[in-house]
Amino acid sequence: MEWMHAAGNTWFVDLKDALAAICLTGSGEAVLIDSGREERQELLTGLEARGLRVRAVLCTHLHRDHTANNLLLHTRHGAEIFATQAQINDREEVIPYPITTLGEEGGSVTIGGAVFESLPTPGHTPGQLAFVTPDGVCCVGDALLTLRRLAKAKLPYLEDVDTAIATMEALRQTDYPLYLASHDGLISRQELWETVEENIEKELEVYRQLRDLVQRPMAMDALVTAFMTSIGIRRSDVLQDVSYRATIRRRVESLVRAGEVEQRKGTLFPIKNR
Numbered sequence: 001m002e003w004m005h006a007a008g009n010t011w012f013v014d015l016k017d018a019l020a021a022i023c024l025t026g027s028g029e030a031v032l033i034d035s036g037r038e039e040r041q042e043l044l045t046g047l048e049a050r051g052l053r054v055r056a057v058l059c060t061h062l063h064r065d066h067t068a069n070n071l072l073l074h075t076r077h078g079a080e081i082f083a084t085q086a087q088i089n090d091r092e093e094v095i096p097y098p099i100t101t102l103g104e105e106g107g108s109v110t111i112g113g114a115v116f117e118s119l120p121t122p123g124h125t126p127g128q129l130a131f132v133t134p135d136g137v138c139c140v141g142d143a144l145l146t147l148r149r150l151a152k153a154k155l156p157y158l159e160d161v162d163t164a165i166a167t168m169e170a171l172r173q174t175d176y177p178l179y180l181a182s183h184d185g186l187i188s189r190q191e192l193w194e195t196v197e198e199n200i201e202k203e204l205e206v207y208r209q210l211r212d213l214v215q216r217p218m219a220m221d222a223l224v225t226a227f228m229t230s231i232g233i234r235r236s237d238v239l240q241d242v243s244y245r246a247t248i249r250r251r252v253e254s255l256v257r258a259g260e261v262e263q264r265k266g267t268l269f270p271i272k273n274r
């Protein structure tokens with residue numbers, strides 16, 4: 001498993017298209033930020049070959065593609081797992097290891113003398129946090145997609161679009177040398193502005209597409225299906241995926257709140273004379 005360098009003592013590895021940051025905090029200890037999509041013994045072998053014990057895993061959020069090695073690191077290294085209560089509540093299945101809760105409002109976490117700043121970044125999920133390593137690498141979880149990833153993404157998963165956009169705007173105001181997006185890699189300080197801009201533009205484009213699909217009265221479900229078809233989704237398992245449909249429905253609800261589409265008795269109507 002290749003260890004990629006971010007800055008100073010901050011490295012990262014790819015665990016099946018989901019990155020885990022590894023921060024060396026001194027005296028043979030490491031702190032991970034997220035732990036990837038796939039459980040891999042190789043992660044432990046690599047750490048142990050470098051004489052490292054994982055003292056903690058800081059979870060940006062508890063989606064399965066960010067937590068695959070938490071149990072392994074907890075049982076083998078005694079790693080303490082940190083996440084917010086909102087994250088725990090958001091995950092439906094039972095979590096098979098203890099979690100130390102962090103505040104959703106951000107702050108800092110000190111582990112073995114190393115200080116990690118945490119920033120509230122809700123929207124993709126409730127209670128998501130970004131963590132800044134002592135080397136100034138701001139690990140944003142899924143709060144931002146890189147430009148490369150965005151170009152390929154059909155529809156970013158967001159639980160609350162308006163909150164997610166507010167989070168992107170807040171990240172735009174931060175000033176760290178490097179940002180690490182969980183699914184694609186590093187974003188430089190210079191690329192941050194454009195990255196935020198494009199992430200927001202992607203959402204606005206989805207809003208416009210959804211609004212323009214409402215040309216006549218239609219049911220929410222019909223609009224969700226029409227949108228999925230319009231972005232090229234053909235696979236029936238994806239078309240029926242409950243959380244994928246929900247992330248689209250939430251965008252429609254946001255359009256209704258903004259007065260871009262009207263909703264009466266569960267039916268959506270176009271706004272006339274726009």
Ligand SMILES: [Zn+2]
Nearest residue numbers: 061063124142
């Ligand atoms: Zn996620």
